[in-house]
Amino acid sequence: MSEGERERFELEDSLKEEIRSKVLGEGFMKIVQTVRRGGSQFRISVRPVEIGGEKRYQAEMTDDGQVRVKNFDADGISEGLEDIIEQKGARDLHLMTAKGDLHVRVTRKGRVLVSRSAEMDRKVELKPHDRVKSVPLTAFNSAAYLRAAGLADGEGRVRASMRGKYDQVNEFLKVVAETVRGDAKSFTVVDCGCGKAYLTVALYLYLTEALQMPDVHVYGVDRRADVIESARKMAAALDISDKVEFVESDLAAFNVEKADMVVSLHACDTATDEALAKGVEWRARYILSAPCCQHELQKTLDDKGAFAGVMRQSILRERLCDILTDSFRAMIMRILGFRTQVMEFVSSEATARNIMLKCEFCVKPGQSGPVAEYLALRDYWHVTPWLETRLQPILSKHLSRFE
16 A cells, blocks of 8 residues: 555544543543454444443454454553554444444545534443343342242352353243244243252243243153252242142153143153154143263164265264254154244353254144155155154154055
């Protein structure tokens, strides 16, 4: 860039000083600058925040999709502000203060265009750095639950070691909120393989307190005596034992007359299939299932022709079997009248097992399209999925018409 070009792209000294005085003075709210570099952009925004009771400045920088956040004191922001002011090239700068806005645009030809808003009288709020995110567990007073479940410490802060579980529960509840119609007079939920009941209890509280459903009863089922005892203590501590019941039982042996919703979070191997089958048999409208390990298909899947190189590698074989197993499950649920979506319900950073089958009974069972898709995939691999065997009395009438 020539000397003349540098002069055209550079801001006048008076404008630089105006920006400095507004950012470092009283009433500063935010400054955002976007620099255009060919086909990409570099964006930086700075705002005042409160950290540990003191005023600081938080900068968020986005470059080629990568986001970095850094906090500065007054000296640090002065240095950073000079970098913003001295940027060259086409760019847009927007500065907001309590008294008004300043907008600076530098065109590709180096022209500097400046506009100012009318005088304003806005209130400046110094927002805390650690603002609470709007997630389901903040939609009601969950402090007692978080402590009872061990997700938070005595001061109500989520434990670092439990952050993954906290995120899983929140994301599961988001799916519940998107799925459930809250107009039922009574609502029964069964959590299949409830484990330590993080989700079981949170689900009851969310349905009753956040969604205001009037009559909810939740069953948590697990065959391990120790986790059932722990779950019962949590329910008792929260005074909800009459509505949240924990049963020590193998899932296959447990029954209710009817369930409106069946959930399972990381039930191992065919336990996920059992949860899906129970949901069908209990005539559940909603089934939300996040599978865990899936080994059954690996025992029966042959080294199939063109896939022999894939099947030879154990990790690839495992992943292929995971995909096929969940595909078979989704297809069977579609055949049985459930609108089914296979989705990632939480970030893989929270758990590698982040796939969910979201099923709602709302379509006609036995439609030819889903049946044909299922039979084509099943017969290609020469396998009989465990879920088909488990639901044979219900499923066979639909399959036999096309086999």
